[in-house]
Each structure stands twice: as structure tokens, then as C-alpha cells.
Amino acid sequence: MKEFDLEKLKYPIGKFETPLEYTASYISNKIEEIASFPEKLKKETLHLNNEQLNTRYRPDGWTVRQVIHHCAESHMNCFIRIKWALTENNPVIKAYDETLWSELYDNLHMPIEPTLSLLEGLHFRIAYILKNLSEADLEKSFIHPENNSEIAIKRMIGMYAWHGNHHLAHITTLKKHKNWE
Known part of the structure; x- marks a missing residue:
């Protein structure tokens, strides 16, 4: 597989780009993307069988099942980080190893329905x-310990809207490639 193809499989919608300005319209649109993500994910995955759910979206990538569970885990961390930023003065958050989490038994074998329900709520x-x-x-922030960067809630909104769309595109791209429509 060509390097370009692998990069396109890794980032089917491109990498996250920080906007030049956080307008009210930008914030509102990204919140709507966050709100609508669970229904879009459910629509694309609920009908998949176990073989399809256990298919990797790219070589050396996660399975569809792992992607779904990862989204819930990542977005649970997002929720907690928002709460910390709103209630503490620029706290240092706890990082986690998403790769190790994705290899745990639940991420490899658990049905997706409970995770889809969790994502809705x-x-x-x-x-x-x-x-x-x-x-x-929106200006409140936290410190991410992996690179000591300060991340404001307004930036997080864009990042997590992108994150959901990014992983949704992994699944829809795979489905299109495999003719699973």
C-alpha cells in the first residue's frame, strides 16, 4: 500500500486544524456535530455483524468494534476534562494510553450496543x-501532561467534534471499500 493511501486511511478527513477565530457560529456548529455523533455512529454500525465489527479499518489499525469503544472512552475523558476545567484553575489532567485501553478484553469482544447507548447519554x-x-x-482550560500544552474548552469543542467525525469516517470509508452499504 502506498504511503499516501495509508495516510488517507489514518486521516480520512484530514488532521484537526485549529481555527483562526472561535466565532459563535463555529462553536455552535461544532457542538451540534458533537450532539449528533452518537446517532450517526449508531446508523453506520448497529447493523454490522461480528465479522464486520472485527474488521480493521486499515492495516495495523483498530477494528470497527475497537473504534466504537474508543470513542466512548475518549469522550468520557473529554467530559471529565470539561468539568475539571470549569471547576479548577487550569488543572493538569490525567492522560491515558488509548492503545493499551483498546487492547483490553472489553474493547476486543464486548457488544457495541451498550457503548452506543452510553454515547447517546x-x-x-x-x-x-x-x-x-x-x-x-469557553476560555477556561486545562494542561495536558503529555506535551504540557494548555487546552481551552473552546479548542476542545473543535477537537472532539473532529475526533468523532474522524472515527466515523474510518468506519464509513471501510464500509464503502468493502461494499457493506
Whole structure:
């Protein structure tokens, strides 16, 4: 497989790009993407059989099942990070090893339905809290210990909207390639 093809499989919608300006429209659109993610994911995956769920979206990549469970784990961390940023002064958050988490038994074997249900409630809560933030709240931030970077809630909104769309595209690209439509 060509390097370009592998890069396109890794980043089917491209890498996250920080906007030049966080307009109200940008924030609102990204919150809507976050809110609608679980339904889109459910629509694309609920009908897949175990063989399809255990298919890797790219060589050396995760299976569809792992991607679904990863989204819930990552977005649970997002929710907690928002809460920390809103209630503490620029806290240092806890990082986690998403690769090791993805290799745990539940991520490899568990049915996807409970995770899809978890995502529905989780994203409702994330979108609910985000829709009710003030301008000052959007500026609140946390420190990510892996690179000591400060991440504001307004940036997180774009990052997690991208993250959901990124993994959804892994699944839809695989389905199209395999003619699973």
C-alpha cells in the first residue's frame, strides 16, 4: 500500500486544524456535530455483524468494534476534562494510553450496543453543558501532561467534534471499500 493511501486511511478527513477565530457560529456548529455523533455512529454500525465489527479499518489499525469503544472512552475523558476545567484553575489532567485501553478484553469482544447507548447519554450531557457556557467559560482550560500544552474548552469543542467525525469516517470509508452499504 502506498504511503499516501495509508495516510488517507489514518486521516480520512484530514488532521484537526485549529481555527483562526472561535466565532459563535463555529462553536455552535461544532457542538451540534458533537450532539449528533452518537446517532450517526449508531446508523453506520448497529447493523454490522461480528465479522464486520472485527474488521480493521486499515492495516495495523483498530477494528470497527475497537473504534466504537474508543470513542466512548475518549469522550468520557473529554467530559471529565470539561468539568475539571470549569471547576479548577487550569488543572493538569490525567492522560491515558488509548492503545493499551483498546487492547483490553472489553474493547476486543464486548457488544457495541451498550457503548452506543452510553454515547447517546454522554453526548447529550456534553452538548448540554457546552451549549450553556459563557464566553468566560469557553476560555477556561486545562494542561495536558503529555506535551504540557494548555487546552481551552473552546479548542476542545473543535477537537472532539473532529475526533468523532474522524472515527466515523474510518468506519464509513471501510464500509464503502468493502461494499457493506
